[in-house]
Structure formats: C-alpha cells, structure tokens
Amino acid sequence: MPQAIKSRPRVVGSRMVYGGLSVWSVALAVVFVTPFGYLIWRSFDLSVTWSDNFSQAWGPLRNTIFLALSVSVAAAVVATWLAWMLARTDLPGRRVWSVLAPLPLAFPSFVGAIALLAGFAKGGLIEELLSPFGIASVPRIDGFWGAWAVLTLFTYPYVYLPVRARLATLPHSLEESARLLGRRPFSVFFSVVLPQSVTAISAGSLLVFLYTVSDFGAVALLRYNTLTRSIFSNRLIDQATSIAHGLLLAVLALVVVVAERRLSSLGSSTAPPSRLRPARTVLLGRWRWPAMAAVVGWIGVALIGPLAVMGFWVVRGIANRGRITGPLALSFDNILEPARNTLSIGLITALVAVAAMLPLARLTARYRSKLGAICSNLVVTGFALPGLVIALAFSFWVLHSPLVSFYQSLPLLVLAYSLHFGAQAARVSETAVETVPRPLEEVSHTLGAKRVRRFFRVDLPLMSPGLLAGAGLVLLSTMKELPITLLLHPIGFDTLSIRIWTAAEELAFAQAGLESLVLVALSAVLTWFLLVRRVRFWGDV
Amino acid sequence: MENPNLLYKHNNPKYRATCRSARRIAVCRPARHIAARSTALLAVVLVVALATTLLAGCGDDSDNSITLYSGRNESLIGPIIERFEAETGITVNVRYGNSADLALLIDTEGSNSPADVFISQSPGAIGFLNGRDRLRALPDSLLSLHPETTRSPDGNWVGLTGRQRVLVYNPNLVSQDDLPDSVFALTDPKYSGRIGVAPQNSSFQDFITGMRTSQGDDVTADWLKGMADNNSPNYAKNSAIVDAVVRGEVDMGLVNHYYLLRRLGEEPNATGVNHYFAPDDIGSLVIVTAGAVLDSSDNRGNAERLLRFLLNEEAQTYFATETKEYPLVAGVSALPELPPRPELTTAAIDFGNLTGGLERTLNLIQASGIEQ
Numbered sequence: 022m023p024q025a026i027k028s029r030p031r032v033v034g035s036r037m038v039y040g041g042l043s044v045w046s047v048a049l050a051v052v053f054v055t056p057f058g059y060l061i062w063r064s065f066d067l068s069v070t071w072s073d074n075f076s077q078a079w080g081p082l083r084n085t086i087f088l089a090l091s092v093s094v095a096a097a098v099v100a101t102w103l104a105w106m107l108a109r110t111d112l113p114g115r116r117v118w119s120v121l122a123p124l125p126l127a128f129p130s131f132v133g134a135i136a137l138l139a140g141f142a143k144g145g146l147i148e149e150l151l152s153p154f155g156i157a158s159v160p161r162i163d164g165f166w167g168a169w170a171v172l173t174l175f176t177y178p179y180v181y182l183p184v185r186a187r188l189a190t191l192p193h194s195l196e197e198s199a200r201l202l203g204r205r206p207f208s209v210f211f212s213v214v215l216p217q218s219v220t221a222i223s224a225g226s227l228l229v230f231l232y233t234v235s236d237f238g239a240v241a242l243l244r245y246n247t248l249t250r251s252i253f254s255n256r257l258i259d260q261a262t263s264i265a266h267g268l269l270l271a272v273l274a275l276v277v278v279v280a281e282r283r284l285s286s287l288g289s290s291t292a293p294p295s296r297l298r299p300a301r302t303v304l305l306g307r308w309r310w311p312a313m314a315a316v317v318g319w320i321g322v323a324l325i326g327p328l329a330v331m332g333f334w335v336v337r338g339i340a341n342r343g344r345i346t347g348p349l350a351l352s353f354d355n356i357l358e359p360a361r362n363t364l365s366i367g368l369i370t371a372l373v374a375v376a377a378m379l380p381l382a383r384l385t386a387r388y389r390s391k392l393g394a395i396c397s398n399l400v401v402t403g404f405a406l407p408g409l410v411i412a413l414a415f416s417f418w419v420l421h422s423p424l425v426s427f428y429q430s431l432p433l434l435v436l437a438y439s440l441h442f443g444a445q446a447a448r449v450s451e452t453a454v455e456t457v458p459r460p461l462e463e464v465s466h467t468l469g470a471k472r473v474r475r476f477f478r479v480d481l482p483l484m485s486p487g488l489l490a491g492a493g494l495v496l497l498s499t500m501k502e503l504p505i506t507l508l509l510h511p512i513g514f515d516t517l518s519i520r521i522w523t524a525a526e527e528l529a530f531a532q533a534g535l536e537s538l539v540l541v542a543l544s545a546v547l548t549w550f551l552l553v554r555r556v557r558f559w560g561d562v
Numbered sequence: 563m564e565n566p567n568l569l570y571k572h573n574n575p576k577y578r579a580t581c582r583s584a585r586r587i588a589v590c591r592p593a594r595h596i597a598a599r600s601t602a603l604l605a606v607v608l609v610v611a612l613a614t615t616l617l618a619g620c621g622d623d624s625d626n627s628i629t630l631y632s633g634r635n636e637s638l639i640g641p642i643i644e645r646f647e648a649e650t651g652i653t654v655n656v657r658y659g660n661s662a663d664l665a666l667l668i669d670t671e672g673s674n675s676p677a678d679v680f681i682s683q684s685p686g687a688i689g690f691l692n693g694r695d696r697l698r699a700l701p702d703s704l705l706s707l708h709p710e711t712t713r714s715p716d717g718n719w720v721g722l723t724g725r726q727r728v729l730v731y732n733p734n735l736v737s738q739d740d741l742p743d744s745v746f747a748l749t750d751p752k753y754s755g756r757i758g759v760a761p762q763n764s765s766f767q768d769f770i771t772g773m774r775t776s777q778g779d780d781v782t783a784d785w786l787k788g789m790a791d792n793n794s795p796n797y798a799k800n801s802a803i804v805d806a807v808v809r810g811e812v813d814m815g816l817v818n819h820y821y822l823l824r825r826l827g828e829e830p831n832a833t834g835v836n837h838y839f840a841p842d843d844i845g846s847l848v849i850v851t852a853g854a855v856l857d858s859s860d861n862r863g864n865a866e867r868l869l870r871f872l873l874n875e876e877a878q879t880y881f882a883t884e885t886k887e888y889p890l891v892a893g894v895s896a897l898p899e900l901p902p903r904p905e906l907t908t909a910a911i912d913f914g915n916l917t918g919g920l921e922r923t924l925n926l927i928q929a930s931g932i933e934q
Contacts, residue, residue: 508659
C-alpha cells in the first residue's frame with residue numbers, strides 16, 4: 022500500500038490547483054532557461070565549432086568535475102556532522118555556534134579568500150602567531166588543495182542549513198524507538214538520522230557542487246585551472262571559446278542535477294515531522310570537550326579567522342588614520358546607506374525567490390509530477406552559470422523585450438538575483454514540502470478547513486523551517502553578490518558588496534575589512550532572526 | 563555512562579527539570595503565537611525595507627546628464643568626476659566595474675546601451691570595443707591635447723593616464739647589485755624562483771604584447787621560456803605579488819608601479835621598493851588607461867566635454883598626485899619620486915592589427931610553460 026501511495030498519490034486538491042501550479046512552473050522554467058538560450062544563440066552567432074573551441078576544454082573540465090566533487094563530499098560530511106552536533110547534543114555554547122555556523126556564506130568570496138590567504142600565507146598572521154612555538158613556515162595555500170580548502174570552508178552552509186532544518190522537523194519517535202531497541206546515540210545517528218536527512222544532504226551538496234562549478238574568484242586567486250577560469254580569461258579575446266565553455270558548464274550542471282534527483286529519490290525516506298515535543302538531547306559525556314574543540318576549530322578557521330584578519334586590517338587602518346589622506350583613508354561615512362540597501366534587496370529577493378519556488382516545489386514534491394521535476398531541474402541548473410554570464414544574458418533579453426525601459430532598475434535587479442539564486446530556494450523548498458505529512462492534510466480537509474486556511478494553518482507552519490532555510494540561503498547569497506550587482510544595479514543604489522569591492526580593488530584593506538565586518542554582522546542578525554529563533558522553537562536546540 | 567539511556571537528557575535526572583519546563587512551554591504557548599509575532603515583525607521590516615528601497619537611488623535621465631561606464635575604480639576617479647559635475651552642472655551617472663566586464667556589457671547592450679562614455683583600465687578592453695566598431699571618432703581638438711604615443715592611432719580613444727611596469731623587490735632579501743637594467747636579464751639562473759609573475763593578469767599580457775611589437779615573437783617566446791625555466795612563482799594579480807614581496811614570500815616581482823606606492827599609503831612601513839628598468843627597456847613599458855565616446859551615445863557634446871575635462875591640468879594633476887600615475891598631457895609633471903616617463907606605451911601598439919593580437923600573446927604565454 023505505501024508503494025501505491027508513492028507512485029500514484031492521493032492528493033487533496035482539485036485539477037485546477039494542479040493546472041495552476043503546472044502553468045506557473047512552466048513559466049518559471051522558461052524564464053530560467055533564458056541564460057542557456059543566450060549561450061546557444063551566441064554560439065551560433067560566433068559560429069562555435071567543436072574542433073576550434075572544445076579541443077582545449079578537456080583539462081579544465083576534468084579539473085572542474087574533480088574539484089566540485091571533492092568540495093561537495095567534504096562539505097556534506099562536515100556540515101552534516103556539525104548540524105547534528107548543534108541540533109542534538111549538549112555541546113557547550115551550541116546556541117552561539119548555531120548563529121555562527123551559517124555565516125561563512127556571508128563573505129563575498131573575493132574578500133573572504135583574500136582574508137583567509139592573508140591569514141595562512143607565508144609571513145601572514147597565523148605564521149606570526151605560530152613562530153614562538155618554533156613553527157617556521159606554513160605551506161602555501163595554492164592550486165587544487167588551496168581551492169578545495171577555501172571552497173569547502175565557504176560553502177558548507179549550503180548543506181548545513183537544509184540539514185539543520187530537516188533535523189528540526191525530524192520526529193523523535195523514530196530516534197526514541199531506535200534507542201529503546203538498544204542503539205547508542207551514534208548508532209541512532211547512522212541508522213535513523215542519516216537516512217532521514219539524505220534528501221536534505223543531497224540537495225545541499227548539489228548546491229555546493231553547482232557553486233563550485235560557477236565560482237571564479239577562489240579558483241582565480243588560487244590558480245586552479247577550471248572551466249570558469251577559461252570562460253573568464255577568454256571572454257574578450259576569444260569569445261567563441263568562452264561561450265563554448267559556458268555551454269559545456271551548463272551541460273555538466275544539467276547532467277549532475279538530473280543524476281542527483283534520480284539518486285536522492287531512490288534513497289529518500291521521509292517520516293512526517295512532529296513538533297509537540299523537544300528532541301532528545303544526546304549527552305556527549307567524555308566526548309564533550311574533543312567535540313567542542315572540533316567545532317570551535319572548524320568555525321574558527323571558516324569564520325573567526327577571516328574575521329580576525331579583517332579586524333586586524335581595520336585596527337591598522339585606525340592606527341594609521343590621519344597619516345593617510347585621499348582615496349585610501351579609512352572612512353566611516355557612506356556605510357549606513359549601502360547597508361540599508363543591502364538589507365532591503367536581500368530580504369526582498371529572498372521573499373520573491375521562495376514565493377516563486379513554492380508552487381514548483383509543491384508540484385514536484387507533493388504531486389510527484391514529471392513536468393514539475395523537469396522544470397525544477399532547469400531552474401536548479403541555472404545556479405551553475407557564473408554571475409557574469411547571467412548578467413549579460415539578462416541584459417540581452419531585457420533589451421530585446423518590452424521591459425527595455427526598466428533596464429537596470431530595482432525590480433529587474435531582484436529578478437536577476439532570483440534567476441541566479443532561485444535554485445537555492447527550489448531544491449530546499451521541495452525538501453520542506455516533503456516533510457508535510459499527507460494524512461494531516463486529509464484530516465484537516467475532513468474537518469472542513471478550506472484550502473487557503475489549510476495552507477496557512479497546516480502546511481506553512483510545518484514547512485517553514487525548510488522554507489526559511491531556503492530563504493536564508495538566498496538572502497546571504499544576495500547580500501554578498503557582486504557581478505550581477507555591478508552590471509545591473511540602478512546607478513546610485515550602492516550595496517555593501519559594491520563598496521567592499523571598490524575598496525579591495527584599490528588595496529584599501531582597512532575600508533574593505535570594515536565594510537565586510539558590517540556585512541557579516543548584518544548577516545548574523547538576520548540569520549539569528551530568520552533561522553535560529555524559529556528553528557529553535559520547533560527543534561528545541 | 564554504563565546505562566545507554568542515561569546518555570539522553572530526558573532520562574538523566576540531572577536534566578529532568580529543564581526538560582519538563584521545556585515541554586510545558588511547548589504545550590502552553592502554541593507555535594502560532596510565536597510564529598505570528600515573528601511574522602508580523604518580519605512583515606514590518608520588509609515593508610519598511612521595500613519602501614525605502616523603492617525611494618532610493620534613481621538615476622538622472624535628463625538631457626543635462628551623461629552615463630559613464632568606468633573600468634577605473636570609484637576611489638581613483640570619483641572625486642574628479644564630482645569636480646566636473648560642480649564646474650559644468652552636468653550630472654554624470656557612473657557605473658563602476660571591471661573594464662573587461664563593462665566592455666562585454668556595452669557590446670551586449672548594442673545600440674540600446676545607456677552608456678555615453680567608457681573609461682578603460684586596460685588597452686585590451688577598449689581595443690575590444692574599437693574592434694567591434696563601437697567607438698566614435700574623437701575631434702582633432704581633443705586628440706591634439708596629447709602626444710601621439712598616448713592615444714589611439716585611429717583617433718577613436720584618448721589616453722588618460724600611464725602606468726609603468728617595474729620590478730618590485732624586498733630590500734631585506736635583495737641587494738642593489740642584483741637589480742638589472744633590463745627585464746631580459748631576469749632569465750639568468752641567479753634569479754631562479756625569485757621573480758613573482760602574474761601571467762593571467764591583463765597588465766602582464768599587455769606587457770608581453772608590447773615586447774612582441776618591439777622585439778618580435780621569437781625573442782618574446784625565448785624570454786617567457788627563460789622565466790618558465792627559472793620557475794618564477796605565479797600569482798593571480800599585481801596586488802598579490804606586491805603583498806607576497808612585502809611579506810617576504812618572494813624576493814621580487816613584475817608589476818605596475820603604483821601598486822607599491824598605494825600599499826605604502828595604507829601601510830607606511832611596508833618593506834618594498836620599486837626598481838625601474840632603463841627607460842628604453844621594454845621592461846619599462848607604459849600601459850595607458852583610456853577613454854572613449856560610444857557610438858550609441860545620444861549626448862556626444864557632453865561626453866566629449868567630460869573627456870576634455872579629464873585631460874585638463876586640474877584633472878591630470880589630480881591623477882599624478884592622488885592615484886600616483888603618469889599624467890599624459892604636456893605641462894603636468896608626475897610625482898617627483900617617479901623617473902621620467904618612458905616613450906614606449908601600449909598606445910603605440912595596435913592591439914587589433916598586430917599579427918594574432920592578444921590571442922597570439924596568450925598562446926605564447928601558454929606554450930612557454932610559465933604558468934604553473
């Protein structure tokens with residue numbers, strides 16, 4: 022019987038709802054396909070040929086796949102472990118760590134990577150700190166291992182947030198049963214928690230994979246030769262190759278997205294959530310302090326290290342204040358307005374992206390529609406394209422559409438962000454929809470609740486940890502986004518990432534550090550407000 | 563911890579009290595009360611954010627305004643643009659970005675481009691738009707402000723400032739005797755592993771293109787091969803090289819002259835010195851930043867007025883003192899600590915017509931194995 026339910030679900034709702042969801046999803050997919058359309062059109066325009074433009078692609082493609090897989094696996098392992106530690110155990114200070122854990126996502130990658138390198142490089146802060154202990158030099162962070170380490174440190178929140186949301190709604194009856202059957206906590210983790218979180222882990226790892234594939238800043242700085250690097254270095258002098266490699270990236274992403282959906286649907290098992298009782302807390306006992314050291318170490322390297330380097334830049338800037346004039350002088354003006362703009366555009370984009378993705382997620386996860394899955398795959402694939410490509414494609418389509426008079430306006434900037442980051446909300450929202458138990462919906466239907474009321478009183482509260490995790494991802498990504506912002510923002514609408522880039526480009530590290538600290542602080546407040554506060558209630562962290 | 567059940571908070575007497583109270587809260591205060599309050603608070607924040615955002619920053623579209631796409635950073639050019647606005651009453655809407663990205667954007671926008679003027683940090687980006695026939699020929703009155711070596715041969719763009727290639731070194735690690743007059747000496751085995759380079763960076767590539775024009779492809783390929791055999795450490799960009807030299811990670815590096823000067827501005831005690839090659843050596847090539855009027859501009863008069871302003875004495879003096887670059891018009895002198903500006907500049911190089919252009923340069927760089 023359960024098998025029958027899975028293959029042909031009984032859903033409370035009419036054909037009209039199904040039709041509406043389908044139309045919306047197809048429209049969404051059409052919008053999300055436009056960047057690919059642009060790449061294909063350009064490749065015809067530039068007469069891309071296999072022998073001329075793809076012959077050099079094999080090496081970078083192999084590097085891209087290798088790096089993206091390694092980063093995804095590492096991020097998945099660390100993030101799942103971290104989420105479980107912070108959600109289920111009596112780790113000291115876990116509420117503080119809960120707020121801090123998603124924050125590495127808030128660093129704009131160009132500054133975050135510079136700060137991390139400045140800390141660890143030869144002659145950097147870490148070496149200075151270690152020198153009294155007789156450690157003369159630290160290895161240079163570079164190439165594959167450098168890119169792998171930096172990207173893992175900055176992308177693990179893509180897995181952490183969805184897994185954390187899943188743990189918050191995971192029914193403890195399962196964990197309790199396992200315990201009553203004599204399992205010890207770590208065994209419960211592997212036999213119950215892990216299988217139940219597979220969908221979330223897999224969705225998050227997919228985002229890490231696609232982010233790594235699209236990243237340019239870190240691989241350029243660490244000089245690892247990936248496809249994005251060839252897209253960027255050829256963008257002016259050999260556009261055909263640049264576009265061809267962009268297409269290759271898109272195909273790779275599509276293959277991975279489809280494969281991930283296949284795999285995760287094979288292994289998925291979702292138990293309905295329960296929120297009436299707080300989850301059981303695992304006492305770590307003698308593991309308490311080693312675990313604590315591991316968590317502190319990880320968050321220390323990923324977040325506190327770069328923050329310390331930035332703080333050092335600011336302090337040095339303040340100390341040198343007065344001696345320096347002109348464009349490099351540290352200035353506290355002109356931070357408030359960019360901060361407000363960053364906050365607003367981030368919140369609006371997060372709201373728009375989640376609202377746009379929810380119907381698609383319902384169609385895919387609830388109705389198990391083939392059409393929905395196809396649309397969702399197309400939406401998610403877009404995340405693999407570098408921001409520059411998205412911005413150029415968006416500019417091309419807008420200028421060839423009736424929207425031309427809104428070019429480089431705020432609403433279209435929000436649209437461009439949503440186009441780039443919608444993927445983050447899409448897959449996570451599906452996980453959220455899956456956690457709503459169908460019987461509950463049927464019960465409320467039987468009790469006479471209307472559809473709208475059912476949605477707001479039953480579905481939304483149950484989905485909200487997952488949806489907020491999706492919104493949080495979009496929010497943090499939007500707030501730090503740079504390439505799309507630079508090319509498409511309305512002139513005069515400054516954001517923090519523009520200010521940070523302006524300062525960092527001219528080596529005004531004190532200013533860049535100050536603005537980055539403001540950005541991270543803002544992100545921390547929002548993370549606490551949106552994610553921790555709410556998740557805490559249902560999950561009792 | 564013999565009893566596995568004691569591993570759970572609920573069964574551990576030590577924790578009973580907290581658990582019970584937690585449960586009571588869950589029962590007494592149903593979820594939606596807290597949820598509703600958070601939602602309301604969130605809604606208020608959103609409404610305020612939306613309202614302020616929609617009111618903020620709208621560009622001025624009137625006739626008395628122009629739009630500038632600037633590949634030069636706001637901190638370098640912003641103050642002088644403000645002076646232009648104050649003196650002429652023309653509003654300049656500036657979009658800052660990376661030169662190459664902005665050139666691509668202008669190319670994509672086509673005839674619909676809102677941009678009137680493009681200012682490029684690198685010869686490659688402005689050469690790209692020139693090759694796409696997107697630049698409008700400038701009047702002689704503007705071109706004649708310049709020596710011929712610092713503007714486009716076809717009169718489609720003018721140079722604004724110059725930046726010289728130099729060898730930055732750490733005085734604690736390098737003795738004066740080790741500093742050569744020519745960049746060609748750097749292939750000597752005694753410099754093995756000591757010269758930081760940035761082969762992926764556009765100013766390094768412009769420098770190689772300059773070397774090809776003056777010395778030919780064979781000499782250039784040999785030099786690149788020599789640098790590769792010397793295992794010259796690679797960096798992503800100029801600033802990373804300067805940073806590595808100051809930290810003592812590498813002894814010397816090939817960069818543009820002003821990176822160190824700005825670094826000293828931020829950190830006056832930084833251990834780094836610029837070494838200038840002989841003025842007639844290709845190692846001293848001057849890279850020209852450029853400005854042009856776009857063919858899509860519907861405000862040509864004001865656009866040319868802006869370029870003319872950037873070449874007047876006030877603006878050129880500003881560039882010389884504040885951004886520490888070489889001014890390009892007669893009558894304005896560079897910072898006293900800089901040597902006289904060498905004659906050979908990237909403006910003399912026709913990036914489009916040079917056999918194979920930048921693409922050939924990249925092929926040479928790739929074939930040499932200098933990229934690690």
